[in-house]
Amino acid sequence: MGKSKAEEAAGGKGSSAKAIEVKEHIVEIVSDSGEGAQTAGQAFGALSARSGNGVWTVEIIPAEIEPPPRTSAGASGIRIRLGSFYVTNAGDDADLVVAFNEQALMGRVINGNLKPNCTILLENKWRTHFDPTIVAQYTETYDKLVSDGYRVIEIPMEAECLKIVDNPQRGKNMFVLGLLCNIYNRDMGIASDQVRFAFR
Template identity: 30%
Template sequence: MGDPVNPDVAAVRRSAAADKATPPTATAASQSDRADLRPENIQDAVIRLAGNSQDGIQTAGAFLARLAGRSDQDVMTYMTIPSTISGGPSIFQVRIGSGEVLSAGDEADFLVAFYQHSYQDHLDFLKEGGVLLYDSDNVEPNLDDKRFVYVGVPITGLTVEALGGTAKDKGKNIFVLGLISKIFSLDVEKLKKLISEKFAGKDESIVNTALMAFQAGYAYPVGKVLTHQYQFEHIPKTGGRAQITMDGNQALAYGLIAGGVRYGAGYPITPWSSIMEVLRREFPKYGGIFVQAEDELGAVSLSLGFSYAGYLAVTGSAGPGISLKSEAIGWASMAEMPLIICNIQRGGPSTGLPTNVEQSDLHQAIFGSHGD
């Protein structure tokens, strides 16, 4: 009878045999290439999230942008929003820098692909040597293309596992946020606070679910799939002024308030809705009111009613919504009624680009009505 076998030794032997039988893939770091736990200092990074709008791509990107603003870093973002009610392919690109950031970046250093179409449509925007982080449950990249570093993570499956299947695949965006936080050594406590603030006022279970998804992403062993982790260099600001992070829609909304506008009406439509949300929240603080109307024509008519009573008012919409307002806009133009109209443009009339790009929005801005 031979010597008794130590179960731990046996497990190591089985593991070693399995390693020999399974060659390393392009997505995994080899034993000799194990990740250095000391983060590499960087000053600038362009991160592009590519998926569908209903996955919360914009929400995850906005968290990164707001975190940069609270961390004495410069940030600039770029996003696309599909002009369909049910959502569709969408991206959010955020550029974070320790120094001055003057653009959202042409090429991405880090691309997150949620779906096969996300990978196919945006791989050309990833710079050579950049990192492709993809959902291995939904994406099959061409690993023979050696220009990039491939990191496959079963994002959908791990999100469902972390949340107990109650939210299906909802929460993937927050899982990815946690993953990015680990890779770039971001301030976890600040991000958790941002998540709590975002969902404040909702049921506590929603906040807890989001934090669970974030923690699951942050806890993922990235050292097994990526040989480097990063951290942004801290360069103290010399001006000593507080930094505010906002997008163009928020800047427009607060600009209206600063300009003395206190009344308005609107109807929700992407990407005008975020302006409407700010005005609905802020106008009452200054003695004003913003009304959500029953439709686009009702919204512009209510705004004209405010103006007719002597109060400069605002309304707004996008693409097809502006077309639906055209009857009342035409009357206002002929009657020379003062009115501020925010046209948060999309590609053309109807939903998207049914035919060719045209100049309908420009014609309306010049002549105040439709083309009849």
């Protein structure tokens, strides 16, 4: 499939981690409904196919038409299976999950959709939220995920988006697309073309 920089990207600046080559990887992006996770995943799948990978995508659809935000039953998103071979199904458990909030993520955990040692890239804005109930939910969930053996890496998605756009809801999914392109060593020229195509 080519080299993945998942370990390098997760290690942060100055990391001595090396890029590794994997035959296949299953990625999920999960969020509340309407946050653009499916758009990001479809773009990532398409540009990965253009890069020569076998690709299979399947949307994650919440049970309710308009589920309330930050609920485990309201997870919306997409699964992308990448391979160095012809891919014919969505595969089993996810290797990497990008989550816009911890409650949507827990819906996937409860359903058993993640590998035991799955790497989770988690939006961290909830840790400093003005609502103490949300802060408590986030902290409790984060601690449980870590104690259960998941590799949880907090990502300041909204803070980074605010450096570029006034409304992070209009850019967070593209931030995630760029993050995945870096992790999986995608060609940024192809990525830019795919974004232009998606929003033509």
